Structures are given as structure tokens and as C-alpha cells.
Amino acid sequence: MLITISTFSWAITQWFMVWIFARQGGPAAAGEYSSLLSLLTPVFIVASLGLRTIYLTHHRVWPLRTYLNLRFIGLAAGGAVFLGAALLEDKFTVSLILAMVTVRTIDLVIDIYGAAIQRQERLAWLGTLGIATNLLTAGAVAAAVLAGGSLSAAVGASALVYLTFLGVYWKTAGPVDQDVTEPPGGPLGGAATILKASLPVTISQGIAGVAAYLPILLLGRWADNAVVGVFTGAAYLITAANLVGSVAHTILITSFRTQFFSQGAWHTYQRAVKISIVLLALVLALIPVIVYLGNPILRFVYGPEFSLPHTALILLGIAIIPIAPSYLFSAVLAVYNRFRVEALIWVVAIAIASTGGVLLLSAAFDPLNAGMVTAALLSWTRFFGVFAFTRQAAARIRTPDRPPVREEQ
DSSP states (O other), X not given: OHHHHHHHHHHHHHHXXXXXXXXXXXXXXXXXXXXXXXXXXXXXXXXXXXXXXXXXXXXXXXXXXXXXXXXXXXXXXXXXXXXXXXXXXXXXXXXXXXXXXXXXXXXXXXXXXXXXXXXXXXXXXHHHHHHHHHHHHHHHHHHHHHTTOOHHHHHHHHHHHHHHHHHHHHHHSOOXXXXXXXXXXXXXXXXXXXXXXXXXXXXXXHHHHHHHHHHHHHHHHHSOHHHHHHHHHHHHHHHHHHHHHHHHHHHHHHHHHXXXXXXXXXXXHHHHHHHHHHHHHHHHHHHHHHHHHHHHHHHHXXXXXXXXXXXXXXXXXXXXXXXXXXXXXXXXXHHTTOHHHHHHHHHHHHHHHHHHHHHHHHTTOOHHHHHHHHHHHHHHHHHHHHHHHHHHHHHHOOOXXXXXXXXXX
């Protein structure tokens, strides 16, 4: 339970930072932070090398220092790539770039120590640390902003919180190498095997990271920080829809698996369809609210400069419609063990959305509308992909009394 609360508190903290930057610095401040975040996140997801997943799941156990050393190497490479990309842009302040790379570097070192705590099944303590980190980060950022500090100072304040908690994680990680099964073999003993195992995880997580920030990533290349800031404020509705979908995925995947073995693949698919219809109906009922009350709400929450054209609001509603149902079919695909299909769908969705977004932005299409079209192309392509492959797999699987023999290529 505390782990779930920690996850939600992290998401709320991320939104809170954008909100307070928007309230105090306007759209330009929120946009500069969001544009940098859209660059930073995918790069550092890849740089993390999927090491947490491998540390927690691999049947062979290497010393924690091997994972730490690999993490440091990945962070050095990722930091260099991010700094090179960010410094080439003339709309970002150097101090903010350095502050953000510092926060993410410390966070990903904490990530390894958090994995060590998780492997010891001390989940309550791990959740408590996460909640405390997020609350104090929000407090430190708010204090810095309200004291008149710059964006860089606010992000720097969060870096101090993370640095403090790095010490707490390190001190409380406990006896991390009690269950080691492999000889140390030097500072990078086992690195080749770990990296080979982590490659699919890294690719999958990297694709998801690009997808999460794709509209902002593209918009940031064509539009100024203020436009990105206005878009980001509204786009948190998309983030909320993804959060709802993720929770539904987590809750329903176990029951989908149970139904798969008791009633078969087709009945599992049909149940997902029925739940999706309910979700679609609920979201469709919200579209008039988004279109007609969206701007008053955005102005109230973020400030008077955060209004959107009605076309952008309609496109935002269209983008949101299929998000939660997509997570249901994704859960069913996981039950069917069609893991590679999910990655393929994301790649196709990113390609289609990127192409559409670039064409519109290159043609001087309104950037806010172009960003929403990109988001809609991404969400709908993913939806049709997971729906089609789920239906296809359900029709092919004929042995409900045992798992599928092999993964579909």
C-alpha cells in the first residue's frame, strides 16, 4: 500500500513542480522546465540500462557494486548526451540544465539502493522513504520559489533533498550482498551477462519514455517555451488518464489471468471489451466538460495565460478517449505472453505520431493544435494496435488449461 502511495505522491510532486513554476513564472517557466524534462527523461531511462529490473529478477545474483558501477557508467554517458543536446539549444539556462542533470543522477543512484531494499522485501520502509522524499521535495521547491528563487534554485533545492535521502537509502540498505551467487570478479564482474539481459528491458523502457514525452519533445523543437508551458499544463489530463489506465492494468491483470486459465482466451478478451466500453462511455461523457469548462479550469489552476483554442481542447479530449482502454488490452496481451507485440505497437505509434507532428509543425500549423494531434495519433494508434493484436491472439489460442507454448513473434 505504501509503495502505491509513494508512486502517486511522485506523480503529484511532478505536477506540483510544473504548477508552481507556472503560477510564479508563467508559461515560459513551465515550458522551459517541461522541455528540458522531455529531453532528460528518455535519455536517462536508456542510461539506467534497466538495471533495477535485472537486479530484482535475474536468477543469478552479482554484488551490488557491479550494478552501481554500471549505473555510474550509464549516468556518465547519459549525462554527456543530455548536456550536449540541451546546450545546443539557446532557450535553456545553463544553471537549470546542470540542476536537472544533478537531480536525475542522484535519483538514479538512489534507484539502485532502493532495489536493494526491495529485494529484502522491506516494502513498507521503501514506500515510506519514497513518500518522505516526494513530500520534502515539494516543500523545498515551494520554499525556493516563494522566496523569490529562480527555476534553477528551485530544482537545486530538490537536488539537496535527494542528496540527503541518498545518504538515508545508503545507510538503511542493509546487508546487500548476503545472497550473492556469483564471484565478484572485479568491479564489473558479471557486467557482460547483466547488460545482455538488460538490453530488451532498456529498449522497452526507452520506447515508453519517448512515448510519454513525444508531443512535448516535438513541440519544444518548433515552439517557444511559453507555448510548451501552456501545452504542458493541459496535457496533464493525458498524464491523469495514463495513471488511471495504469492502475486499472495493475488491478485487473491478475483476474484476467485467472479467467484465461478458467474460461479461455476469447472470454478474457470479451471481458476486456466490455470493461473498455464502460471506460469509453465515461470518458466520452467528460468531453463536453473538457471543451466547455477546460479554459476556465486551466485559468483558475495555472493562471490567465493558460487558455487553449477550442480546437485544441477538442483534440485533447479525442487524445484522452482511448488511453485507459488501451491499458486493459495491454494487460490481456501480457496474460497471453505477447510481450514483443507491445513494444512493436509502441514503435509504430511513435513513428506515426512523430511523422504527423513533424509535418504539421513544419507546415506552420498552430503549435498547440499540432501537439494535441500528435498526442491523439499516439493514443489512437496504440489503442487500435493493442485491440487488434489482442483479438487476433484470442482467436488463435485454443488451450485455456495451460499458458501459451511460445511467445508470438
